Every structure is written in structure tokens, then in C-alpha cells.
Amino acid sequence: MSATARTLADALESARAMGLDRLDAQLLAAHVLGRPRAWVIANTDVPLEADVSATLGALATRRAAGEPLAYLTGQREFFGLSLAVSPDVLVPRPDSETLVEWALDLLDGPLGHREAPRVIDLGTGSGAIALAIKHNCPRAEVHATDRCASALDIARHNGARLGLDVCWHVGAWWSAVPGLCFDLVLSNPPYVAPGDRHLQDLRHEPAIALTPERDRGDGMADIERIVAGASAHVASGAWLLIEHGADQSTAVRDWLRQHGFPAPVTRQDLAGRERVSGGAYAY
Numbered sequence: 001m002s003a004t005a006r007t008l009a010d011a012l013e014s015a016r017a018m019g020l021d022r023l024d025a026q027l028l029a030a031h032v033l034g035r036p037r038a039w040v041i042a043n044t045d046v047p048l049e050a051d052v053s054a055t056l057g058a059l060a061t062r063r064a065a066g067e068p069l070a071y072l073t074g075q076r077e078f079f080g081l082s083l084a085v086s087p088d089v090l091v092p093r094p095d096s097e098t099l100v101e102w103a104l105d106l107l108d109g110p111l112g113h114r115e116a117p118r119v120i121d122l123g124t125g126s127g128a129i130a131l132a133i134k135h136n137c138p139r140a141e142v143h144a145t146d147r148c149a150s151a152l153d154i155a156r157h158n159g160a161r162l163g164l165d166v167c168w169h170v171g172a173w174w175s176a177v178p179g180l181c182f183d184l185v186l187s188n189p190p191y192v193a194p195g196d197r198h199l200q201d202l203r204h205e206p207a208i209a210l211t212p213e214r215d216r217g218d219g220m221a222d223i224e225r226i227v228a229g230a231s232a233h234v235a236s237g238a239w240l241l242i243e244h245g246a247d248q249s250t251a252v253r254d255w256l257r258q259h260g261f262p263a264p265v266t267r268q269d270l271a272g273r274e275r276v277s278g279g280a281y282a283y
């Protein structure tokens, strides 16, 4: 190794100097080198080829400018599954695991008597929620929709790669599944209010995944469309669970009560914020 060769430690240090935290710098290095993170931690003295060093530097610059790590590495873990992601889909969040855990509780409990419960994930993005359900409850017949065809391509790719059989449907909310009825309806829809200050931090993710179209300004428009449209697709005893912002839980429960879900409840995420509401349909 020449006296001037750049080592992995030098590259990690440069990334840190750009403002990356240690974990992101190590994960980017692991991605570029095609090695596990543990290898990166244990081998910081290895010299880097110039092209590898340049690739790592370019990715670190993009990360420092706010691009999500998952878009740079092309993958993200969700509920123990490794999912491909691209800028066409929202990066799946750990927050949504609250929704999946609740859904699995229902499939084991109140819906446990159904031999092949029919589940739908409305607005599936990368397929995260639908695939986590199918992986953990193979007896479920899982359907998933998205209005964005390129997002659905990613979801379909993830399903095929993981060997999980999900029926994918393109289209706007319920119009994607005319005539179909479900035992369990799940959705993490766009719910960020237009103009919300957090949108700046989310600028690399698709606007269609974040903010509802034709919204009154409170981020509720898509939640309202999904809940209001449910009655044509569920029977008494079916459940609907929907993820929402921490400040929307009262409005979501009110809307559920007005649309055939008389006793809605809310679950908190790991940080103790009210993030998922739902209930059983009774009509």
C-alpha cells in the first residue's frame, strides 16, 4: 500500500466530517463494498481502490444533502423482511409495524376462525404491510393496491423475490378492487397536511405518498375516502385499521364512528404517540 492510499477509516472519517452519523457512514460503506456492516467495523485499515472511494464519497455527499439512506442502498428492512425500495415508494417506517402487529393480533384473535381471511393493504407502496402480513399469516389471502403503477412494480418485485403470494391491483383506493369484500382492511395512506413543515425533510420521497389530493388542509382527505368507501367492501365483523398522524386520532375515531365502526380504538407507536386507529364494522 502506498503512503498516500486512502483507507476505509479515511473514507468513514470524511463521511463523518460531512455530517453523516457513524451508522449511516458504515452502512453506506458496507453497501459499496458488498460486505456486512460487521466486516466494515472490523476492517477499517484496508486500502480502498480509487473508484470505490469515489463512489462512497458521492453517496456520502447525497446522504449529507438529506437523501434517505434506503434510496442510496436500494433496500430497507421492515418487520424482518428485506425490501427493495426506490424513490417511487415511501421508505417503510418502523411506525407502521404497530399497524402490522395489531393486524396479526386480529388474525390470531377475532378473525382466527376464518380459514383464509381476506386482507387488503390500500396504498401499498413497496408492499411492506401486505408482505409482512402474508409472511406472518400464510393462510391469509392478501390483496394490495396502489394508484402509482411504478410503486406497484416495486411491490410486485418484492413479493416475487420473497416468494410471497399477494394479489396486486392498480387504481385509486377502492376503485382498484370493484366487487371484492374483505375481512381486514389496512392502510397507511397519505396524511401529512399540505404545507406541513415536516414536508421539507421528506422532500426526496414521492409527494403522492405523503399528502392527500384535494385536502381541506388537515391531511384527512384520503383517510376519509378510505373509511367512507369501506361499507361496500366489508361485512359485519370485518376490521379496518388505519395509520395516521399523532394529532389526527380524535378526528379519525369520529369519522370511523360516523361510517359504521361504532367502537373505534387507537394504538400507540413505540414512542407512545397515537398512530393507528381502527375498529370492527357493525351494520
Ligand SMILES: C[S@@+](CC[C@H](N)C(=O)[O-])C[C@H]1O[C@@H](n2cnc3c(N)ncnc32)[C@H](O)[C@@H]1O
Residues within 6 Å of the ligand: 089, 090, 091, 092, 093, 096, 122, 123, 124, 125, 126, 127, 128, 129, 145, 146, 147, 148, 151, 171, 172, 173, 188, 189, 190, 191, 208, 209, 210
Ligand atoms: C404513506 S404511503 C404508504 C406506503 C406503504 N403502505 C408503507 O407503509 O410503507 C401511501 C401510499 O398510498 C399511495 N396512494 C396515494 N394516493 C392514492 C390513491 N388515491 N389510491 C391508491 N393509492 C394511493 C401512494 O402511492 C403511496 O404508495
